[in-house]
Amino acid sequence: xxxxxxxxxxxxxxxxxxxxxxxxxxxxxxxxxxxxxxxxxxxxxxxxxxxxxxxxxxxxxxxxxxxxxxxxxxxxxxxxxxxxxxxxxxxxxxxxxxxxxxxxxxxxxxxxxxxxxxxxxxxxxxxxxxxxxxxxxxxxxxxxxxxxxxxxxxxxxxxxxxxxxxxxxxxxxxxxxxxxxxxxxxxxxxxxxxxxxxxxxxxxxxxxxxxxxxxxxxxxxxxxxxxxxxxxxxxxxxxxxxxxxxxxxxxxxxxxxxxxxxxxxxxxxxxxxxxxxxxxxxxxxxxxxxxxxxxxxxxxxxxxxxxxxxxxxxxxxxxxxxxxxxxxxxxxxxxxxxxxxxxxxxxxxxxxxxxxxxxxxxxxxxxxxxxxxxxxxxxxxxxxxxxxxxxxxxxxxxxxxxxxxxxxxxxxxxxxxxxxxxxxxxxxxxxxxxxxxxxxxxxxxxxxxxxxxxxxxxxxxxxxxxxxxxxxxxxxxxxxxxxxxxxxxxxxxxxxx
Numbered sequence: 162x163x164x165x166x167x168x169x170x171x172x173x174x175x176x177x178x179x180x181x182x183x184x185x186x187x188x189x190x191x192x193x194x195x196x197x198x199x200x201x202x203x204x205x206x207x208x209x210x211x212x213x214x215x216x217x218x219x220x221x222x223x224x225x226x227x228x229x230x231x232x233x234x235x236x237x238x239x240x241x242x243x244x245x246x247x248x249x250x251x252x253x254x255x256x257x258x259x260x261x262x263x264x265x266x267x268x269x270x271x272x273x274x275x276x277x278x279x280x281x282x283x284x285x286x287x288x289x290x291x292x293x294x295x296x297x298x299x300x301x302x303x304x305x306x307x308x309x310x311x312x313x314x315x316x317x318x319x320x321x322x323x324x325x326x327x328x329x330x331x332x333x334x335x336x337x338x339x340x341x342x343x344x345x346x347x348x349x350x351x352x353x354x355x356x357x358x359x360x361x362x363x364x365x366x367x368x369x370x371x372x373x374x375x376x377x378x379x380x381x382x383x384x385x386x387x388x389x390x391x392x393x394x395x396x397x398x399x400x401x402x403x404x405x406x407x408x409x410x411x412x413x414x415x416x417x418x419x420x421x422x423x424x425x426x427x428x429x430x431x432x433x434x435x436x437x438x439x440x441x442x443x444x445x446x447x448x449x450x451x452x453x454x455x456x457x458x459x460x461x462x463x464x465x466x467x468x469x470x471x472x473x474x475x476x477x478x479x480x481x482x483x484x485x486x487x488x489x490x491x492x493x494x495x496x497x498x499x500x501x502x503x504x505x506x507x508x509x510x511x512x513x514x515x516x517x518x519x520x521x522x523x524x525x526x527x528x529x530x531x532x533x534x535x536x537x538x539x540x541x542x543x544x545x546x547x548x549x550x551x552x553x554x555x556x557x558x559x560x561x562x563x564x565x566x567x568x569x570x571x572x573x574x575x576x577x578x579x580x581x582x583x584x585x586x587x588x589x590x591x592x593x594x595x596x597x598x599x600x601x602x603x604x605x606x607x608x609x610x611x612x613x614x615x616x617x618x619x620x621x622x623x624x625x626x627x628x629x630x631x632x633x634x635x636x637x638x639x640x641x642x643x644x645x646x647x648x649x650x651x652x653x654x655x656x657x658x
Contacts, residue, residue, distance in 0.1 A: 180239055185243075192253070196219070201215065214277075226245075226246075232291045232294065232295065233607065237294050237611035238611075239610070240608070243536065244540050248588055248603045251530070251587065254589065255586075262504045262510040262517055265498075266504040275591050279593075286599070289604065293605060301553065303552075304363075310355050314349045325337060334413070344595065346417075348598050351560075351598050353420075354420065358554075365428040411459060412574075416584065419562075424555050424562070425438070428555055458476065463579070466577055487502060487517075487520040491520035496521060501520045510590070510591045511585055514590045515575060518530050531572075540561075544557040544610045548613045553613070557609050564599075571585070572586075
């Protein structure tokens with residue numbers, strides 16, 4: 162008799178990888194209890210009771226999360242058990258902060274339209290996550306559509322420059338479709354990581370081995386890639402500068418190019434690529450600083466935020482300075498949901514949502530939220546380590562770095578470590594495009610981890626643990642005859658010369 166959850170045991174007595182849906186269910190219950198306690202506490206603090214809207218939020222979130230868990234139990238029983246509960250608790254905490262900001266803001270007291278919309282986007286995002294897991298059962302097949310994915314990503318990046326483009330506060334990031342607005346770059350970043358992982362997965366060995374050495378006298382300084390291999394770098398740099406100049410989207414430009422360099426380094430292990438990329442992006446950003454006023458304004462706000470002239474002028478540093486005062490007001494334990502003033506600061510529920518968490522819940526609550534975001538990124542890196550296919554490795558790693566770097570950009574901008582860029586914190590900030598894109602990333606993480614953990618048929622048809630499956634591709638030799646990295650499954654080794 163086999164385990165009722167894993168099915169019949171193999172004939173040779175080998176142990177199968179155990180599905181972890183029971184662990185996921187326990188974590189999901191803990192996540193939903195945490196969200197319920199936070200949302201009910203916020204309702205009691207702000208309104209003195211538990212309104213029907215709060216009950217609806219909890220019911221919808223619980224129904225969506227449990228439905229997604231049931232889909233995973235049936236379709237992806239070996240998927241990572243931590244990712245979905247962590248994403249759920251972050252999503253729920255985000256809805257809570259959006260509701261609190263709306264209910265306590267003097268200009269919209271008693272209204273909660275943004276929170277209602279965020280719950281709608283939450284349901285859509287969870288449905289997209291489930292659809293991703295169901296449809297993308299074999300994620301390796303995405304490599305068959307490498308250039309179609311690249312073309313779709315480029316089209317999405319160019320849409321804000323079309324007649325559909327919608328400009329807000331000097332940034333042209335959105336398109337308007339009737340009563341709805343959408344930020345195409347949020348979906349483009351999902352596709353770009355897939356394109357980079359597919360392209361670099363095929364070219365990684367050639368790009369890592371075939372280089373030109375720069376010497377000063379008899380000393381080797383560093384290695385540079387061949388001109389033909391610089392094409393991916395040029396494409397990545399060009400798209401980043403296009404975003405920076407064309408749509409005035411400094412945050413997405415920085416996020417995408419940083420992720421591009423991270424995936425490139427993971428594929429090739431060449432520090433020279435990172436150096437070349439940083440120099441090229443710095444040069445492009447400096448040229449944009451000299452040519453465009455909106456870039457100069459962001460830098461001036463960053464460097465002189467507390468100057469009276471910069472603080473008081475329209476489009477100046479008022480937002481970021483008041484946000485820093487709100488963080489200081491929160492202290493160690495926070496002001497509570499019903500107190501504080503961060504709700505009067507512009508974009509307190511989107512760009513500065515982490516500042517809102519820091520004021521209402523204090524440093525303690527902010528560190529807890531940051532720890533959850535760190536756990537989410539860490540699981541992405543762990544999924545990358547468990548994957549055996551280089552495309553899947555680079556895809557999972559790219560999304561993990563994207564998540565971690567996004568948090569750095571958001572919090573770094575709010576604390577003047579870097580210029581404020583208007584980025585949204587994963588799962589927390591108001592906005593449907595970012596939320597749906599992040600749920601799609603969760604779906605891809607789940608299907609990649611399911612592929613890595615799923616038992617494979619071994620000799621005689623018996624199931625075999627993928628962690629112990631032998632690798633039949635031996636180490637290749639580089640030009641000097643030294644043993645190199647193993648070729649990933651599906652990618653040919655570079656022949657020795």
